[in-house]
Amino acid sequence: MNAKILIIEDEERLRNNLKELLELSGYTVATAEDGENGIEGMNIIQPDVIICDINMPFMDGFDVLEVLRLYPTLKDIPFIFLTAKTEEKDIKKGMELGANEYLFKPVRKPDLLEAIKRCLENRKLSAN
Amino acid sequence: MKLPISEKTISEYHTLLNSIPVPALITDEEGIILVKNSRCNFYAKKGIHIRTGVYFPTYLDNKEAGSYSTYKNAERGEAYECKLVGLQQDRGQSFYVMFNMQKIESDSNHNDYVITLSPVDSHLSSEEKIRKERDFYKNLLDNLPADIAVFDPQFRYTYVNKNAIKDDATRAWLIGRTDLEYCLHRNLPIEIGQKRQSRLYKLREDGKEYSFEEKITRNKNTEYHLRNMRTLLNTDGSLANIIGYGINITAQKLSELKNQEQALAIEASHDGIAIVNSDQTYRYMNQSHAELFGYNDREELIGKPWSMFYDEDELNRIIADLAPALLNEKQWRGETIAKKKNGELINVDISVTLIEDNSLICLVRDITKRKKEEEQLKRLAVVASQTSSFVIFTNSNHEIEWMNDSFQKFSEYKNKELLKQNITAVFNQNKSASDIERFVNCINEAAPFTGELSFTKKHGKERWLQINASPIVNEKGVTINYVIVANDITLTKETKENYRQMLEKEMELNRLKSQFINLASHEFRTPLANIISSVDILEILNNSELRQPERVEKHLANIAGDVDRMNNIMTNIFDVGKAETIKSNFHPEVGDISSAIRNIIADIEKKNISHKIVIAETGDPMPLLFDKNLIDHVISNLVSNAIKYSPQNENVAVTINYKNNNVEVCVIDHGVGIPKNDQKRLFTSFYRASNVKNIKGTGLGLVIVKQFIEQHNGSVELISEENEGCIVKLTLPTLIN
Numbered sequence: 001m002n003a004k005i006l007i008i009e010d011e012e013r014l015r016n017n018l019k020e021l022l023e024l025s026g027y028t029v030a031t032a033e034d035g036e037n038g039i040e041g042m043n044i045i046q047p048d049v050i051i052c053d054i055n056m057p058f059m060d061g062f063d064v065l066e067v068l069r070l071y072p073t074l075k076d077i078p079f080i081f082l083t084a085k086t087e088e089k090d091i092k093k094g095m096e097l098g099a100n101e102y103l104f105k106p107v108r109k110p111d112l113l114e115a116i117k118r119c120l121e122n123r124k125l126s127a128n
Numbered sequence: 129m130k131l132p133i134s135e136k137t138i139s140e141y142h143t144l145l146n147s148i149p150v151p152a153l154i155t156d157e158e159g160i161i162l163v164k165n166s167r168c169n170f171y172a173k174k175g176i177h178i179r180t181g182v183y184f185p186t187y188l189d190n191k192e193a194g195s196y197s198t199y200k201n202a203e204r205g206e207a208y209e210c211k212l213v214g215l216q217q218d219r220g221q222s223f224y225v226m227f228n229m230q231k232i233e234s235d236s237n238h239n240d241y242v243i244t245l246s247p248v249d250s251h252l253s254s255e256e257k258i259r260k261e262r263d264f265y266k267n268l269l270d271n272l273p274a275d276i277a278v279f280d281p282q283f284r285y286t287y288v289n290k291n292a293i294k295d296d297a298t299r300a301w302l303i304g305r306t307d308l309e310y311c312l313h314r315n316l317p318i319e320i321g322q323k324r325q326s327r328l329y330k331l332r333e334d335g336k337e338y339s340f341e342e343k344i345t346r347n348k349n350t351e352y353h354l355r356n357m358r359t360l361l362n363t364d365g366s367l368a369n370i371i372g373y374g375i376n377i378t379a380q381k382l383s384e385l386k387n388q389e390q391a392l393a394i395e396a397s398h399d400g401i402a403i404v405n406s407d408q409t410y411r412y413m414n415q416s417h418a419e420l421f422g423y424n425d426r427e428e429l430i431g432k433p434w435s436m437f438y439d440e441d442e443l444n445r446i447i448a449d450l451a452p453a454l455l456n457e458k459q460w461r462g463e464t465i466a467k468k469k470n471g472e473l474i475n476v477d478i479s480v481t482l483i484e485d486n487s488l489i490c491l492v493r494d495i496t497k498r499k500k501e502e503e504q505l506k507r508l509a510v511v512a513s514q515t516s517s518f519v520i521f522t523n524s525n526h527e528i529e530w531m532n533d534s535f536q537k538f539s540e541y542k543n544k545e546l547l548k549q550n551i552t553a554v555f556n557q558n559k560s561a562s563d564i565e566r567f568v569n570c571i572n573e574a575a576p577f578t579g580e581l582s583f584t585k586k587h588g589k590e591r592w593l594q595i596n597a598s599p600i601v602n603e604k605g606v607t608i609n610y611v612i613v614a615n616d617i618t619l620t621k622e623t624k625e626n627y628r629q630m631l632e633k634e635m636e637l638n639r640l641k642s643q644f645i646n647l648a649s650h651e652f653r654t655p656l657a658n659i660i661s662s663v664d665i666l667e668i669l670n671n672s673e674l675r676q677p678e679r680v681e682k683h684l685a686n687i688a689g690d691v692d693r694m695n696n697i698m699t700n701i702f703d704v705g706k707a708e709t710i711k712s713n714f715h716p717e718v719g720d721i722s723s724a725i726r727n728i729i730a731d732i733e734k735k736n737i738s739h740k741i742v743i744a745e746t747g748d749p750m751p752l753l754f755d756k757n758l759i760d761h762v763i764s765n766l767v768s769n770a771i772k773y774s775p776q777n778e779n780v781a782v783t784i785n786y787k788n789n790n791v792e793v794c795v796i797d798h799g800v801g802i803p804k805n806d807q808k809r810l811f812t813s814f815y816r817a818s819n820v821k822n823i824k825g826t827g828l829g830l831v832i833v834k835q836f837i838e839q840h841n842g843s844v845e846l847i848s849e850e851n852e853g854c855i856v857k858l859t860l861p862t863l864i865n
Binding site: 011013014017018020021024025055057084085086087104105106107108109 | 646649650653654656657658659661664667683686689690775
C-alpha cells in the first residue's frame, strides 16, 4: 500500500503541482488549503508524512505543527516544512517545534523525495 | 573710807524698792544689804531668808558665789541683766532666779547697787536648765549650714545633725551604725564609703586632721562636698570621739571646674595667647604663643618685653597704629611681620585688648601660610582671567563667586546678573536632563564632574559647553568651593550630531534594504517553486510512455504565468528607481481626472470579483494638469491595496471632491488599518506596517504613490485606525488654483 502524504499549502498552483508530482512518484496525496483544514484532514486520513507551508493566512505552519503535537494520535507523524522563509531564526524555530525536515522553496524533486524517504524510514524504525 | 548712809537716802531707797514689782534689794559697794523690799519675803517660803546687813553673796549657791567678781565688774558701770543664778536654800539645794544688778546713779560718793531677784518658773530645775542648754546647742547644730557627725572610736555614729540627714527616722536608725552601713543603706557608691572608712582608720592611728573632697552623683545631679575629720581626745589622751564636718561646695566647685576648663582651653588653643603687664613685659602665655615665636620653654619669655619680636621700623608702625586704638576703643587688631627666635620672619595677625589693670591680652595667629596661599591665588587669578577657556569659581554654597572675562563676554550677561546664582541653575535644565542631574549630584557629594551641558546666552542663543568641575578641598578634606573650566563645543557637537544622524539614516536604510531583500527573495520563491515543480512534472511526463499533451500544455502555461508574475515583481521594484527618473519623463496634459479615475476602476473591476468598488463625486468638476500614466499607477496601487488589506470586507469606496480649487481623491477601505506608529514611516522605501501578517507586498507601493503625487504638486495624507480601516487622501491642485 502506498504511503499517504498530506500537503498543506495556500498557493493553489503550487499545491496542485506538488500533489501531481508526488502522485507521479507513487504516493497517495491529500491536500489542504490552510492550517485548519489541514488538521481536520490529518485526523481523518492519518497521513504517513505531512508537508506544510509556513506563510499562510490565519494559522501559519508553526501554529499547525504546535497544534498537531498536542494530539496523541498525530504527534508522531513526520513533519516537513516547505517554505520561502529562509532566515536563520525561522529555521531554528521550526526545528525547535519538532519538524523533521525544513526545505526551502523552490525545491527540486530529488531533494523532496529524499526528505520524504527519510521521514518514512524513521517512522518505520520507531514503529518497530 | 566708808561714810554712814543718811536717813534721807534710806527713805529714798525704800521708795525706789517699793516701786519695783519683783523682790529687790540694795547693797553697798561691799555687797552688804542696805535695804530690801517686802517682796523679798517670798523667798522665805523657799528657805531663803534675806536680811539687811548680810553680805549678799552668802545667798548665792556655790557655783554662783565664785562669780561674785561680777560685782566688781558692775562697779565699772556694767549692768547684768537676766542672768540665771542659783540662791542657796537651807536644804543645800539651789533655787534659780533671774538676777539683775544695776549701779544707782547719784551725786553722793556712795557706790550702791540695786539688785532684782525675779523668781523664774518654779519648776525650772537644774536638769531642765541643762536640757534647755542642750536643746539650744542641738538646735544650733541642727541648723548649721553644714553636715556634722560624731563617731565613737569604733567609727559608729553617736550623733549626726539634721542638715546632714533630714529624715528623723534615718537619723535615729543611724546611731550606732557605721558609715559603711549608711552608704549601703542610701545606695551611695561604695567607693565613697570605703574612702571615708580608710580616712577614719588613718585618723585613729595618727590623730591628724583630714580634709578631702567628695563627688556624689545621684539622679543625674552631681554634688561636691568638702569633708573634714578630726579627733576629740579624753583628758588621758585616749580617743574619745571623731568629729566629722562637711559642707556642700558644689557651687564653688563648679565655678572652679569652669575656670579650669577655660584655662585648659586657653592652654590648648592653637592661637598664641599672652597677658602683657602694664610695663609691656609678658606675665603669662600659653605654649602655642611661645612655639609660634620659636621657643620651646615659655618661662624663657615671661618678664621679657613683647617688642623683642619686631624690628624697629615695624615696631614704630605698630605702636603708631595701636596706641590711639587702645586709647579710644580699648582694642586693636592688625597684621604684622615678626621675627622668630631663629631669625625667620613670619606673618602674624594680632588682636590686643586692654583690660582693667592696664594689662593687655594678646591673641597671635601665624598667617604665613595663608599669606603665601593668597599670593599664589593672586597669580592663579591672573592665569584664570587671561585664558580663553571659561573659568568660574563657586563658594561653599555652590553660588558663582567669580568668573573670568571670557565667560562673562560669552554669556552676554553682566557680572552682577550671574554672581550669587547657583552654578547648577545657570545651565539649561531641559537639555540633557540626565547630565544636569549628574552634575547636581556631583556638586552635592563634592565629587568632580566632567560632561556636556547646554547654556543659553542672554540673547537666547543656545551653546554646548564641555564642563570640567573640580572641588577645591582644604587640609581637613572639606570642600570649600569648586573651580569650573568650560569650553564652547557647540560646533564639534553639531558636527558629531550630523554624523550621528547620517549614520543612523544609513543604518536604517541598510536594515530596510536587507528586509526588502528577504521579502523580495520570498516573493520570488513562490513562483519559482511553481515553475520548478512544473518542470519536474514535465520531465516525468517526457520520460513516460504516456502521451498527455493537454497536461504538458497546462504546465507550460503555468510556467509562463509564473514568469509573468516574477516579471511584475521586478517591475514594481524598478518603479522605485524609475520614480527618480520620472521627473524628466513627466508629460502632464489638461484633462478631466474624474473620468480618468472611473476608467481605471472599471479596468480593476474586470480582474477583481471579490470586492465592490463604489465611486462618489461631489462639487463642480474642474480641469487639471496630470500625467495619465502616473495617475493610473497611483489609483491602481491604492485600490489594490484597499482590496488586499480588507479581506473580510467587500466594500471599497473612492470619492472625488472638488473643493477650494483642489480636487481631493480618497480611497477608503474598512480593513485591518495601519497602527499609529507605522503611519509616518509607510512612505519610507521597503517599510511595511507591523500588522500585515502574511499579506504579500513589497513595501514600495506608497513610496511610489507619494513620489508621483508630489510630481503633480499634490500631497498624500493617511487617515487610519487599526482594525477600523484606512483612508488615503490625495489632494491635487486644479488649473483654477
